Amino acid sequence: MLRFSNCEYLKTIWLQPRKTISELLESDKRVYILFVLLAGIGLRLDQSSNNNLADQTSMGYVLISALLFGPIIGLIAWFFYSGLTHLVVRWFGGSGTWRETRLVFAWSTIPMIAKLLLWIPLLLFFGSDLFTAVTPTIDSGIGPFSLFMLFGLLELILSIWFFVILSQGLSEVHGFSAWKGFWSVIFLPLALVVLIVLAVILIS
Structure with missing residues (x-):
């Protein structure tokens, strides 16, 4: 079987996720723990942005909390969501x-x-605008606004690719089709949305 180097894994996971995951299953490369920690920093920054955290505290705290708490959030999210998803794929x-x-x-x-x-x-161009409800830099003209929207589009594409790799990877390790892998990924959030809608209907 084709053997990839560490750098090749990082490239092939994008377009050959099944082959890459198959190869990784035969190795003991615990470098993936680092990925979880780094992804957690991104999750913390997203949380801070969505909650307009800089309206309540300083930018310094926003960035330091991402570095300090992000890796912990990444580990917790990794264990929690992989555990729930594993129950679904086994089902x-x-x-x-x-x-x-x-x-x-x-x-x-x-x-x-x-x-x-x-x-x-993003931080270089827009600074604290990313973490506040009022965004004077982003709203200062069509140029900054268009640039901000471009970054948003790139983030959306990367988020979709996360689900593509996850679906393909699950189908490889669990021995079923990519479509079943896809449904196993979206089953929990879809079920949650349905429950929320039903709850709203019953309450109203």
């Missing part, structure tokens, strides 16, 4: 182990780490 007839599911989740975060790299130019 769908998957044959892989939780270790394999965790490995797939970890390597699927490569696009999320790419999203983390986007924060560097």
Whole structure:
């Protein structure tokens, strides 16, 4: 079987996720723990942005909290979501182990780490606007606004690619089709949306 170097794994996971995951299953490369930690920093920055955290505290705290708490958030999210997803894929007839599911989740975060790299130019261009309700820099003209929207589009593409790699990886380790891998990924959030809608209907 084709053997990839560490750098080749990082490239092939984008377009050959099944082959790459298959190769990784035969190795013991625990470097994927680093991916989870880095992805957690991105998650923390996203949380801070969505909650307009800089309206309540300083930019320094926003960035330091991302570096300090982000890796912890990444680890917790990794164990929690990989565990729930593993239960779903086993229910769908998957044959892989939780270790394999965790490995797939970890390597699927490569696009999320790419999203983390986007924060560097975002912070340079827009600064605290990214974490406040009022955004004077972004709203200062068509140029800054268009640039901000371009970054948003890139982030959306990377988020979609995360789900593509995850679906393909799960299908590889659990021995079913890519479509079943896709449904196993979206089953939990879809079920949550349905429950929320039903709750709203019953309450109203």
